[in-house]
Amino acid sequence: MAPPFVTFSRNVFIPLTNVCRNKCGYCGFRRDMGHPEAKLLSPVEVTDILERGARAGCSEALFTFGERPEEVSGFMPLLKASGYGSIIDYLIELCKLSIDIGLLPHSNPGILEKDELEELKPYNASMGLMLETVGTVDAHEGCAGKVPESRIETIMDAGELGIPFTTGLLVGIGETWDDRVRSIRAIRDVHEESGNVQEVIIQNFIPKPGSKMASWHAPGIGEIIKTVSMARQNLPEDVAIQVSPNLVNPKELVHCGASDLGGISPETIDHINPESPWPDIRKLHDMVCIPLRERLPIYPQYVKKKWYSKEIEPLIRKLSDAEGFRKTY
Ligand SMILES: O=c1nc2n(C[C@H](O)[C@H](O)[C@H](O)CO)c3cc(O)ccc3cc-2c(=O)[nH]1
Numbered sequence: 001m002a003p004p005f006v007t008f009s010r011n012v013f014i015p016l017t018n019v020c021r022n023k024c025g026y027c028g029f030r031r032d033m034g035h036p037e038a039k040l041l042s043p044v045e046v047t048d049i050l051e052r053g054a055r056a057g058c059s060e061a062l063f064t065f066g067e068r069p070e071e072v073s074g075f076m077p078l079l080k081a082s083g084y085g086s087i088i089d090y091l092i093e094l095c096k097l098s099i100d101i102g103l104l105p106h107s108n109p110g111i112l113e114k115d116e117l118e119e120l121k122p123y124n125a126s127m128g129l130m131l132e133t134v135g136t137v138d139a140h141e142g143c144a145g146k147v148p149e150s151r152i153e154t155i156m157d158a159g160e161l162g163i164p165f166t167t168g169l170l171v172g173i174g175e176t177w178d179d180r181v182r183s184i185r186a187i188r189d190v191h192e193e194s195g196n197v198q199e200v201i202i203q204n205f206i207p208k209p210g211s212k213m214a215s216w217h218a219p220g221i222g223e224i225i226k227t228v229s230m231a232r233q234n235l236p237e238d239v240a241i242q243v244s245p246n247l248v249n250p251k252e253l254v255h256c257g258a259s260d261l262g263g264i265s266p267e268t269i270d271h272i273n274p275e276s277p278w279p280d281i282r283k284l285h286d287m288v289c290i291p292l293r294e295r296l297p298i299y300p301q302y303v304k305k306k307w308y309s310k311e312i313e314p315l316i317r318k319l320s321d322a323e324g325f326r327k328t329y
């Protein structure tokens, strides 16, 4: 049952903006426009993070941020001051910068139209969007971007465009067990159609101070074990299951289906879960007792199938070995 090795990627987290059109009940990352902590990172700030990542031997730049911030009143003038007409145009420029500095972009900007995915594809090794749940939950009330059908459409569009994709479930946000099973099966169906789902994250909800769900309980390890097992039973073998070692102890999870620990950063915090520091990569091996293998943000099978653009091909070649990995610990 245990995999021969457990994979992870070495990344830097770049939270371009914390302004967002949605207001998910569990989110501690989002800020209202006008809040003293609302921000849009400048190219100088992004360059600094990327350069620190390159020096620390990272292979991935994780761009994840608020969804369609342009819909929030007051954000456009801020963006225009940087010289860009849309956050996606700005993201594309920063992805190009990331490639020049030597890190492969993985972008998760929320739901996207197909033409936006198409514009981003040449400059991303893979992209991501959490399905979260197909259930109707209070946490998503009034969030236009958390309608499950729209999320599935983005993942399907990415499949039609040949973009290796990361998605997943957020566990413990008020969804039922049946919602979880249906969510996994919805992801399986997309993958059967387009073959683009490289990994499914089973992410455990952690209550965030100041959010609507601050007083909710986090799901227990038993719930996560059950969900990872169910996901493993329902997903094809070529789809990896990821758990985050800063949010949950992966020790038991690697024996019931998890084989990936996601992006781990030597340089940046997990901006979505800032209270949960990354374990030391050397200590991770002691935690899981299985060899660790560093991967790129694009999984080896998609490197082999050449699901990448000419723009990032040289960097993929430079960063990976003949099998499409980086190194084994
Ligand atoms: O540090 C984090 N990385 C997150 N990642 C990054 C992920 O760990 C890696 O970047 C991917 O495995 C690609 O290598 C996400 C990526 C997605 O596509 C979708 C959701 C997430 C969620 C998180 C997260 O909460 N924290």
Ligand SMILES: C[C@H]1O[C@@H](n2cnc3c(N)ncnc32)[C@H](O)[C@@H]1O
Pocket (backbone or CB within 6 Å): 026, 027, 028, 064, 129, 130, 132, 169, 170, 203, 204, 205, 206, 207, 208, 272, 273
């Ligand atoms: C980037 C991803 O982070 C997840 N996310 C957002 N808020 C939380 C939280 N409180 N706990 C755990 N994960 C969270 C969502 O699934 C989002 O899509």
Ligand code: SF4
Pocket (backbone or CB within 6 Å): 020, 021, 022, 023, 024, 027, 028, 029, 030, 065, 066, 067, 110, 145
């Ligand atoms: S989880 Fe993402 S979409 Fe929801 S409020 Fe936070 S930043 Fe916005």
